[in-house]
Amino acid sequence: MSAAASLLEARITGKTYRRPDGVAMEAVRDLSLSLARGEFVCLIGPSGCGKTTTLRILTGLDRDFEGTLAPDPAQLSIGIAFQEPRLLPWRTVEENIRIVLPPARRGMDLFGLMETFGLAAHRARYPGELSLGLARRVSLARALAVEPDLLVLDEPFVSLDAQAAVELRRCVTLAAEREQKGAAGRMGVLMVTHNVREALQLADRLVLLAPRPTYILEEVRLGVPRAARSPDWIEAERAALAACFPVLSEV
Numbered sequence: 400m401s402a403a404a405s406l407l408e409a410r411i412t413g414k415t416y417r418r419p420d421g422v423a424m425e426a427v428r429d430l431s432l433s434l435a436r437g438e439f440v441c442l443i444g445p446s447g448c449g450k451t452t453t454l455r456i457l458t459g460l461d462r463d464f465e466g467t468l469a470p471d472p473a474q475l476s477i478g479i480a481f482q483e484p485r486l487l488p489w490r491t492v493e494e495n496i497r498i499v500l501p502p503a504r505r506g507m508d509l510f511g512l513m514e515t516f517g518l519a520a521h522r523a524r525y526p527g528e529l530s531l532g533l534a535r536r537v538s539l540a541r542a543l544a545v546e547p548d549l550l551v552l553d554e555p556f557v558s559l560d561a562q563a564a565v566e567l568r569r570c571v572t573l574a575a576e577r578e579q580k581g582a583a584g585r586m587g588v589l590m591v592t593h594n595v596r597e598a599l600q601l602a603d604r605l606v607l608l609a610p611r612p613t614y615i616l617e618e619v620r621l622g623v624p625r626a627a628r629s630p631d632w633i634e635a636e637r638a639a640l641a642a643c644f645p646v647l648s649e650v
């Protein structure tokens with residue numbers, strides 16, 4: 400089997416914040432991560448360890464760090480869905496999605512995307528009228544509308560009720576499995592989560608992060624296809640991981 404095409408190679412040797420009182424806060428130390436096209440990677444780590452900081456560096460939103468990223472994130476098309484949907488309240492659902500498209504594609508037909516995410520009936524509604532689950536679906540559809548090379552999800556299922564979480568997970572799985580740019584250009588997914596079961600359900604690889612200043616404690620490749628991951632399998636894997644990595648009881 401040929402090696403999967405690399406999408407991103409990151410080596411973050413250091414990231415230190417300086418608080419207003421001048422005190423240094425070291426958030427990341429020696430974290431090397433690679434992501435292949437078509438791969439779904441979950442970052443899991445304790446609260447405050449540096450997950451969002453790492454995502455911000457990997458996506459080029461934070462340039463103030465030591466290390467290297469290849470390629471430079473500016474060369475990739477990146478779609479990001481934050482925990483907070485960040486929709487424009489004065490725009491409809493459809494306008495919120497359309498507005499991120501490059502001018503040449505702004506008139507494109509979005510019906511397929513809307514249908515996939517169960518948004519077709521909501522396209523003319525405003526964000527203030529949407530439940531959190533629906534707003535997150537809009538945010539995910541908007542991130543995918545740009546046909547990204549890299550999809551970044553920062554705790555997308557937090558605070559959702561069980562049914563909304565199931566629906567959004569289905570959307571994320573569909574997105575991950577959709578070959579948007581043909582075999583050579585498949586999207587990679589990086590997702591931050593506190594929920595190990597969720598990660599075991601969705602990811603190809605888990606990246607376990609140490610407490611701050613964070614680095615990679617362990618990488619776990621999940622060989623079982625997504626469709627074959629039963630609740631029993633997920634529970635057994637979770638228990639085995641928790642036994643090996645006590646830090647997981649803190650996430």
Ligand SMILES: Nc1ncnc2c1ncn2[C@@H]1O[C@H](COP(=O)(O)OP(=O)(O)OP(=O)(O)O)[C@@H](O)[C@H]1O
Nearest residue numbers: 416417418424426445446447448449450451452453
């Ligand atoms: N702009 C900032 N200035 C100073 N310190 C910061 C800044 N942003 C984050 N930090 C600190 O850096 C550390 C890592 O923060 P980060 O948000 O990356 O962690 P996280 O793992 O995403 O947290 P959580 O699990 O709570 O979402 C935390 O201690 C946080 O307080």
